[in-house]
Amino acid sequence: MKPVKAVVELGPNYVFHLLACARIGFDSEYADRHYRAMAPEDLAWLRDHRSLLAFGNGHGGDLVGPLVFMPAYLNLDNMNAIGKYFSLLTDGFRSGDFTPLLDEYQTPLRALETWGFHQIDRWLASLEPHRAAIETFAGIYERGFETYVASVWPAELPEIQAVAHRLNDFLSGLDLVALWESVTGLTFLFDSYSIVLVSAIRNGPNANSLSYDRNVFYSGSDFGWMCDFISHEVGTHILIDVHRKAISKNRWPFDLCYKAYENLARFYNGLVLSKPHLYSMPPQYDHERFGRIFSDLLADAPDITPEELYQRGMDRYSSGSCIPHLPAP
Numbered sequence: 001m002k003p004v005k006a007v008v009e010l011g012p013n014y015v016f017h018l019l020a021c022a023r024i025g026f027d028s029e030y031a032d033r034h035y036r037a038m039a040p041e042d043l044a045w046l047r048d049h050r051s052l053l054a055f056g057n058g059h060g061g062d063l064v065g066p067l068v069f070m071p072a073y074l075n076l077d078n079m080n081a082i083g084k085y086f087s088l089l090t091d092g093f094r095s096g097d098f099t100p101l102l103d104e105y106q107t108p109l110r111a112l113e114t115w116g117f118h119q120i121d122r123w124l125a126s127l128e129p130h131r132a133a134i135e136t137f138a139g140i141y142e143r144g145f146e147t148y149v150a151s152v153w154p155a156e157l158p159e160i161q162a163v164a165h166r167l168n169d170f171l172s173g174l175d176l177v178a179l180w181e182s183v184t185g186l187t188f189l190f191d192s193y194s195i196v197l198v199s200a201i202r203n204g205p206n207a208n209s210l211s212y213d214r215n216v217f218y219s220g221s222d223f224g225w226m227c228d229f230i231s232h233e234v235g236t237h238i239l240i241d242v243h244r245k246a247i248s249k250n251r252w253p254f255d256l257c258y259k260a261y262e263n264l265a266r267f268y269n270g271l272v273l274s275k276p277h278l279y280s281m282p283p284q285y286d287h288e289r290f291g292r293i294f295s296d297l298l299a300d301a302p303d304i305t306p307e308e309l310y311q312r313g314m315d316r317y318s319s320g321s322c323i324p325h326l327p328a329p
Helices: 012-020 029-037 041-049 064-074 079-095 097-103 104-113 120-125 129-170 176-184 223-238 240-248 256-273 285-300 306-319
Strands: 003-007 193-198 208-211 213-219
Touching: 003 129, 012 029, 012 041, 012 064, 012 129, 012 193, 029 129, 041 129, 064 079, 064 104, 064 129, 064 208, 079 097, 079 120, 079 129, 097 104, 097 193, 104 120, 104 208, 129 193, 129 223, 129 285, 176 223, 176 256, 208 223, 213 223, 223 240, 223 256, 240 306, 256 285, 256 306, 285 306
Parallel strands: 003 193, 193 213
Antiparallel strands: 208 213
């Protein structure tokens, strides 16, 4: 069994606390409750640089990776861990050599390769034009941490823990990974999958992948939706290579690939959970039309592989086939 488990970690919650308080890409009462935990000048700087730090729908600013997702992935949950990461990162820009950072986090960074991160040193070096912003952000990150731990985390933690307990009771009765492997014929490559619960991202991007085996969920989400969508996210990860292969062909626009990929996961999730009627997706995903296309293709070819279903689905969608039915006059 490859368990799916909800976890509670300080590090990811702190990262998204910074974005929430600065209202970068989303707004909620979380910022109203906790923005005073940050210095006004730090909040102003973050807001002024929101384009570098906002993300969603498969797109993100240039610094989302090193300043949001990497710290969250590594769970920098104390001042020593924070200081070490940002020191190695900023020293890499000063020296032009990121080897010490890559050596320090060798094991977790190797795991990121499964999620598609390669040549991390070259990627980091390409961010040299943003070096000053990265150094400023490092100072903000360090300055706000102790106040967060003293006044914000104790207030947020009990509810997050309660949600984790309830979710794990539910998830322990399922073998989601085995169900997905059976339906798709694909293999989940890790031994477990962690759902990292975060309280700061209400109204923001939800179900954010940190790596192949770690995913961030808003802890205040509707419980039924969360149970269904955790399964959806298991699916997006087990289907990730299908998505990458399509992108590498340069045959379809990225946004179409991403939209079809999310819909493919939703379609298979209906089979995994034996639920013909699942959650809706935002209008731009056109989930009803994609659902009919995938259903028709599977009915015509019951042995169709996920890769074939995905690519043929995009072709049919692009051609205008399976036009949504208009209501009767």
